[in-house]
Amino acid sequence: MSSPIQDLQQEAYNPSVSVLDLLRKALIVATKLNITELQEWIELELKGYQDQPIPDYRKVAGTIRGWNQYHGWQPIVGHDEYTLALYTTACSPSIRQSISELVALIDSGENGLHLQLSPELESVLIATVDAPIKISISSASIKRIVESVRDVILRWSVKLEKDGIIGEGINFTQQEKQIAGKHDYSSFIQINVGQSQMQNSSSESQSNSDTFNNDLRGSNIGNFANQVKDNARQVSSDFSQNIGQNSDEIIKIITSLREMAQEFPEEKREEIMVHLEDLEEDITKPEKLKPQRIKARIMSLLTISGMLFNVVAGAADFSNNVLDLSEKLGVPIERTLFN
Template sequence: MSLVLELQRAAMDQSQSVSDVLRKALVVSTKLKLIDFQQWCDLEVNGYGGAEVPPYRIVNGTVKAHNPYNGWIPVIMSDSESQQLISQRAVGQPVGELEHLVSSKEKGHLQMTFPSEALYKIFGRSESFQLGMIPILIIGRSQVVSILEAVRNKILNWSLTLEQNGVLGEDLTFTKEEVQKASGATYNIGQFHGVLGNVLHSEVQVGDYNGIHSKLKDAGIPQKERNELEQILDDMPKAQGPRRTSLMAQGAAWVVRNGEKLGALSGAIKEWFE
């Protein structure tokens, strides 16, 4: 049986795990002496560790921290560039681990922790962080599924390229001619890179009025409105029962009232009152 055609069938068969398909691809790439593809298979099987990752392993999410009074609330950085940087993560776990995550959670969201060093460098100066509100990145389960599908598709496309170049293999072996043909075909995995970036000099705000005061002022929010929001946020940590419900409603109404001037910031502030 042709090794390459067998690999194609495996890649198209959704009942076969991506881990199993990867191992088959590893066998084929090793026998064809395709070092680059072999190394890629090794990284996908064993994980990237601290190495940079391909583009399909970059995910985007929402950074939140758990407030004992308000539940999960968004983390707002002092500038949009830093906000974007902390909202992206490079996923370096082995494919088998990602498959386990996906199978253990059929829908909804997954939580990604930040490396300890990054936590302290980025958030260490935040009062909220020092009080135990640890930021995490919340991503959709579908993004992890997309990583697995990207790996499966890359293997399928690679096997099709081999077939087009007359490289099929038989009985777990390839001829010298097939090895030469395979070495002449190029296949690009994509530029590898990591994501977190340099946000060491940015400040983080978690439900903290002082942290967004300047942004509200720049957005043209009147002093009276800014004072009202500050009072609501000051009162919420101690409020319970009907009083807390009333403050949440006031906060939501405040966001609606000032939404046009707030722009993109309105979504993050709104989540403080949900």
């Protein structure tokens, strides 16, 4: 009898075999071996992702395009730090469609995928160029996602054989099931990359400050306020003095934003935490205390919440708090864009 693992390897290596068929066969193997992490991953690839964390290979770089009445849809770029940060956030989406939808898109011959933006986010982006805009994902990026799924199955099946799991027909011995239970195959899915990146960013931020811990969730709120006021004295400008005078309220709003972000999907929550940590560092270091840098952080937070207006009930309140923060920081954002 043939080995289901070796068959899976051969089919994963064969580009003529449908990725959908490959996933279904892999689901049988994962289920029979009781490899939960692979079962869940395959189900998500088949059904599509909702609020679940997204594997790293599903994070793509899009292109923001503006409508030019003479030349049609043209790529646009940010010419300053704030617009560049805004565009980068908007153009870094996670593709949540099921693998069957992505395969159908490739087979249709379409040039790529056009993202449906929330009205709130769209209004912010339109305001920067005064023209209709869209975010497009290239067909090559979509194909890369599909081929990454094939690669995951290939590498996983090779590792199963290396661990001594071969199978016969469509069955596995009790010993093979026990071997599978002793191994962790989640690394093939690449689903924890975002979390590790956030932790690395946080570690770097803390290691760069020898005398001050900027974690507002602990007992250092008073220290944080003093640090902000000290920096305001060091940097003599209306902008920095304004931040120093509003330090207590700034602390309260940032703390509130952290708490509100707990209701957001994990991936977006992690992005928010990184932006808040970066913002804290900026306002506690004189060399980084610049209006355009602070405004870029604010716009990134607004962009994320704008993406979630129709997904998370508290997204509107989060945006309002960010707008309050922008006023206290001395970089007010026009509220009509979000109302």
